[in-house]
C-alpha cells in the first residue's frame with residue numbers, strides 16, 4: 001500500500017485532532033485514570049487485531065498516547081487513517097476526549 005500525504009490523511013473522515021508528523025500520526029487521549037486507560041487500550045487492541053494493523057500505545061495514569069504508522073510501507077497509509085478514525089470513535093464511545101498538542 002502506498003503512503004499518503006498529510007493532506008490526504010486529513011481528508012479522511014473522523015481523524016480530526018490526529019497530528020501528522022514525519023512518517024506517523026499521533027494522538028493523545030485524556031483518560032483521567034489508569035483503569036480507563038486500560039479500557040481504552042483494550043478497545044484499541046481489539047480494533048488493531050481486527051485490522052491486522054497495530055499502533056504503538058503508551059498508557060499512563062492520566063492519558064493514552066497512540067502512534068500509528070505502516071511499517072511495511074515506511075510511512076502513513078490509508079490503514080493508519082482508517083484505524084485512527086476507529087480509535088477516535090472508540091474513545092468517544094467510552095466518553096474519553098482527545099487532548100490537543102498542548103495537552104489541554
Ligand SMILES: C[C@H](O)[C@H](O)[C@H]1CNC2=NC(N)=NC(=O)C2=N1
Nearest residue numbers: 052053054055069070071072073
Ligand atoms: C505479519 C503481519 O501481518 C504484519 O507484520 C502486520 C502486522 N501489523 C502491522 N502494523 C503496522 N502498523 N504496520 C505493519 O506493517 C504491520 N504489519
